[in-house]
Amino acid sequence: MIKAGSTQVTVERVLSKLERGVIFSGRQADGERIRVKLSGIDLSPEIGETYHVDGLIHTFTDKFKVSVKQINVSKITRVNAVGALLIPFLERLPNVGPVRAKRLLEAFGDDLTQALTDPDRLGEVAKALDPAKPVLASKIAAQVFSAMTHKAEEENSARAEVEFLSLLEKAGVTKTGAARQLWRLVGGAGSQERLLKNPYLAASILDWKSADHLGKNLLRQADPKIDVKDHPHRLLGAVDSVWRDLLGDGDSASEEEPFLALLRRRGVDPDLALGLARKKGAVAESEALLRAPGAAYIENSLANRLHDMEQAVCPVIIPDDRRLMELVNQAEADTGLELFQEQRDAVVTLIKRAVALLQGGAGVGKTTVMKVLAAVWERLGGNVVLGALAGKAALGLARGASSPGQPRLGYTVARLISMQAASCEGKPPRADRVVFNDRTLIVLDEASMLDTPGLHELLSYHPIGARLLLAGDHGQLPPVGWGCVFHDLVNDGSRLTNLTTVRRQLSGSPIPIAAAAIRDGNVPHIDDWTGAGAGIFVVPKDRDYVAQYQELLGLSPDTMAIAARRSTVDAFNYNAAHRIRDVNLPVVRLGPLASVAVGDPIVCTRNRYRDGLFNGLLGKVTEIDGDLNISVLWDGETEPRLLDKDAAQDCELAYGITCHRAQGSAARAVLVILENTPLVTREWLYTAITRARERVVIIGDKADLEKSVERRTKRTTGFRAVWK
Amino acid sequence: MARPSIIPSVRLRLEEYLEQHEAEYLAQPEATRKPTLPYTGDFKVNVRALAEAIGLKQTQEKYLYEREELFSLVNLTAEGQGLLPIGARTQPQIDKSIRERLIMQATGARVDAQAAVESKAREEALTEALALANSQNADLRAENTRLRARLEMVQNGMLARVDE
Secondary structure, three states: OOEEEEEEEEEEEEEEEEOOEEEEEEEEOOOOEEEEEEEOOOOOOOOOOEEEEEEEEEEEEOOOOOEEEEEEEEEEEEEOOOHHHHHHHHHOOOOOHHHHHHHHHHHHHHHHHHHOOOHHHHHHHHHHHOOOOHHHHHHHHHHHHHHHHHHHHHHHHHHHHHHHHHHHHHOOOOOHHHHHHHHHHHOOOOHHHHHHHOOOHHHHOOOHHHHHHHHHHHHHHHOOOOOOOOOHHHHHHHHHHHHHHHHHOOOOEEEHHHHHHHHHHOOOOHHHHHHHHHHHOOOEEEOOEEEOHHHHHHHHHHHHHHHHHHHOOOOOOOOOHHHHHHHHHHHHHHHOOOOOHHHHHHHHHHHOOOEEEEEOOOOOOHHHHHHHHHHHHHHOOOEEEEEEOOHHHHHHHHHHHOEOOEOOOEEEHHHHHHHHHHHHOOOOOOOOOOOOOOOEEEEEEOHHHOOHHHHHHHHHOOOOOOEEEEEEOOOOOOOOOOOOHHHHHHHHOOOEEEOOOOOOOOOOOHHHHHHHHHHOOOOOOOEEOOOOOOEEEEEOOOOOHHHHHHHHHHHOOOEEEEEOOHHHHHHHHHHHHHHHOOOOOOOEEEEOOEEEOOOOEEEEOOOEHHHOEOOOOEEEEEEEOOOOOEEEEEOOOOOOEEOOHHHHOOEEEOOEEEHHHHOOOOEEEEEEEOOOOOOOOHHHHHHHHOOEEEEEEEEOOHHHHHHHHHOOOOOOOOHHHHOO | OOOOOOHHHHHHHHHHHHHHHHHHHHHOOHHHOOOOOOEOOOOEEOHHHHHHHOOOOHHHOHHHHHOHHHHHHHHHHHHHOOOEOOOOOOOOOOOHHHHHHHHHHHHHHHHHHHHHHHOHHHHHHHHHHHHHHHHHHHHHHHHHHHHHHHHHHHHOOOOOOOOO
């Protein structure tokens, strides 16, 4: 029989975490066990927490024919545990356990919480805990009191967070991620007052419409008669909102006119807003550019760091050009390579610079130059560390730069940051003995992918005197994060060495030829797809994307799909997951962005260097165990790793990905969904095509192809203004 | 059928042993109390001697290191007697005289703490102080989270102006 009811329950075990739902078992105040099923509610209950639940109560019978009481929850709120509801918490305390917890309940009943928080009753509690061992019991009682005060504090904090989040929900903030980010910014005791003092804080986090709605509500809450239109908080909020959108597109700066236009679009007086922003430091300025203040700090600090590196004295003595050329010849002999004159000249030029750039398209021999340069640097008494943002790129660089007598390892930027941080903190080097000192040359490949905060963080640990070589291809898209420091440095040109002659034709494949044409602004000839073969092909734009993807998948499991619009990628992932997944596999919710099953490809959507993850890192779910822990084999790694629960929030399905996220990866076959949108540019198409090793299929028509080659990707950054 | 765990019986013996030794400890004059649990030269609990005293075989000593329900009981008593808990690392560079000074200080603190435990008024004061410390900790944790969130905003290029 099903009936409506409510109860209070303390969590004893979390049984399952499903898509937008959880099942846990717990104990009610009368000691009876109950199964609690939540659907459509975003909650992560922990063992020992107590909830008040409303819903439909019925009897659930599992596959072993065991029946238990279950409540299907319609409403759930966290409450303080009292009386018997405290038992699961007490049982888990060290030195208490089920027997002593039961004694406490028998002695104090509903008065339990009061007894365990009243210092006058410490003796009574000790006696109840274990009358036969009074000395030991008094010590355990003190422990219980301490745990209870800690629990009370945690409950207060959890309650404050729930109240804060429901206040935001009432004010129309429905995105849980944004609401939690606001909580992190103003949380703790006095959070609501703090939010009222900063009513437009959400402008940095939410779209303007939602942030403005919330801001106006909060302003009116504080003073119902207030004029919100030109309120200083609103004006500055609009400025923050413009920065949020610009940074989302990768720009860290803007010229004044477009910035004013964006302010106007937000319904504020643009001159008034910008004037106030100038006074309050909500914009920074360099030359004719307005700069996002946080980004300006990072960019200035990075530029200073690079200048300091150039001023620092490196103990490695660089000989004259004649001697250098001799060393290059010796290094060629050591590595078994023969360089072209352009490459030899590049080595000699690059090795003299503390901060150097090596630029060139696919197949110009950048890796060969890096390999010989590394050998020369070591002959001069230095040491070399190789790295790249993505694991596969780091691995490729290491392979390319290794010789039979000189194997080399390559590291991801995430690993380099954590290794340098450990080295700065004085921790002993790990077994692989990577040394960072004033003789170190860090060589970073695929540097066009590295965003400004990433390079800033890496160099903040760089030892004084150490050197840096950035190698990449500025024909590719700028990084997925904000800024484009490699492109800026290439455009500046002062530390740049260009390689221009294509040395490598990939076994006659037309892909590099077509890519080079696109890079130069020409539309290559592309054959129609006939269902087989290597090369670059086109299919009509009305073709079913997932069907085409499945066709390519049938030819090679190493297939990647790339689209430009976020909405296209999301729809593709949804459809592909439902059509490709084994229907019998359990699906587990990763976070607000995705649910996954074993075999699903996923991508990390945020830089989490300390966890060895970065925005755009691809992986495959290899296992989901009974406790719903997810193991992932990440690109470039040999063993699957357990996915941290926090990191899971930043992962999503990757049957299809955006081109920005595809940058660090490559696949045998690539499906390019060519949409007619300003996002699809020459750089976009070039990057998408160069992800493929064997086969590219473009879904689109010739007109879209021509338009995309014509369009250019442009980023406005403040770094350019401060780096001279 | 699976063999029943020996841990409950070990725990029972351990509790009896600790009860007796803690009572002996408290029976000493406050100012000159010496630890009654066996300990090593560097003032750590002597796990081997303890294991022998409660009748554990040498191969069973590991339970005292591995099982929380056992080592947490020992540590609860050991710390009250000014000894380092099971598994604690001593710093070899701390010379004997410093160690002795630390032990003296620990004894002094212990005397104060013991006096407090025995006085109801002080018990109350201690519990209130604990609640206050917990509340201050929670405030500091929240402030730490707020500052970290602002730092992350800077990494994202934004500057969150939060009027506290």
